[in-house]
Amino acid sequence: MRLLDLHLAPLAFALFCGCIAATFSRMAGLARWWTIIQLLFVPAAVLMLSLNIPPGFFLIAFLIMLALYWSTFRTQVPLYLSSKQIWHALVNQLPPATPGASFRFIDLGSGLGGVLTHLARARPDGHYSGVESAPLPFLWSWLRTRRQPNCTVHWGSIWDNKLGVCDLAQYDVVFAYLSPVPMARLWHKARSEMRPGSLFISSTFTVPEHAPHRTLQVDDLHHSTLLIWRM
Numbered sequence: 739m740r741l742l743d744l745h746l747a748p749l750a751f752a753l754f755c756g757c758i759a760a761t762f763s764r765m766a767g768l769a770r771w772w773t774i775i776q777l778l779f780v781p782a783a784v785l786m787l788s789l790n791i792p793p794g795f796f797l798i799a800f801l802i803m804l805a806l807y808w809s810t811f812r813t814q815v816p817l818y819l820s821s822k823q824i825w826h827a828l829v830n831q832l833p834p835a836t837p838g839a840s841f842r843f844i845d846l847g848s849g850l851g852g853v854l855t856h857l858a859r860a861r862p863d864g865h866y867s868g869v870e871s872a873p874l875p876f877l878w879s880w881l882r883t884r885r886q887p888n889c890t891v892h893w894g895s896i897w898d899n900k901l902g903v904c905d906l907a908q909y910d911v912v913f914a915y916l917s918p919v920p921m922a923r924l925w926h927k928a929r930s931e932m933r934p935g936s937l938f939i940s941s942t943f944t945v946p947e948h949a950p951h952r953t954l955q956v957d958d959l960h961h962s963t964l965l966i967w968r969m
């Protein structure tokens with residue numbers, strides 16, 4: 739009996755392997771979504787092999803993923819984007835417009851540059867910077883912002899103060915939408931560099947043991963929260 743030009747036996751064996759892997763992941767107490775991945779990974783690999791896709795396809799897919807996610811395995815911060823509702827909520831957190839005065843805003847891990855371009859259009863009296871470590875999002879945001887004179891993106895790590903742009907003392911508002919993993923380290927950086935009175939805003943992820951001064955519930959798909967600290 740054949741399925742997709744594939745003998746059923748390898749698929750059945752792959753399912754058997756998947757069941758064992760899923761059982762082990764349950765026993766190890768991994769999150770529930772891991773069970774589904776463990777269950778389906780080997781059968782999916784067997785099915786893919788049966789399609790006889792040229793190996794170059796996988797190489798190209800891998801290179802695109804690499805350029806998109808880069809060092810996520812190390813930073814533990816993947817690319818996902820703030821909603822438009824977050825962009826709008828951020829506009830209201832910017833310093834009040836004052837004739838002849840300006841302010842500086844940075845998005846740490848600026849992704850595709852959506853936050854920066856929206857704010858730069860909504861409040862042209864500010865200067866907006868972004869730092870992004872993954873090459874493809876950086877390139878995308880660089881192309882997106884190059885016609886906006888009050889907006890610049892830099893390729894590099896938010897932890898690299900040699901970049902100049904990552905010294906948080908220069909900013910009135912620092913925004914980050916990262917993950918739970920870097921928050922304690924980021925708080926330490928913000929506390930040691932940011933000026934008194936400036937704002938530190940984290941989307942979704944809190945700082946362990948440091949409650950925000952204010953929170954703002956945003957009516958988007960994920961019911962996001964902006965956590966706001968005045969330094």
Ligand SMILES: C[S@@+](CC[C@H](N)C(=O)[O-])C[C@H]1O[C@@H](n2cnc3c(N)ncnc32)[C@H](O)[C@@H]1O
Binds near residue numbers: 845846847849853895
């Ligand atoms: C969750 S996304 C947020 C994107 C964007 N700020 C937004 O709100 O739509 C986080 C981004 O931070 C980037 N990132 C993670 N760690 C970084 C680091 N150490 N330095 C620079 N960028 C980083 C990731 O590549 C990713 O694009």
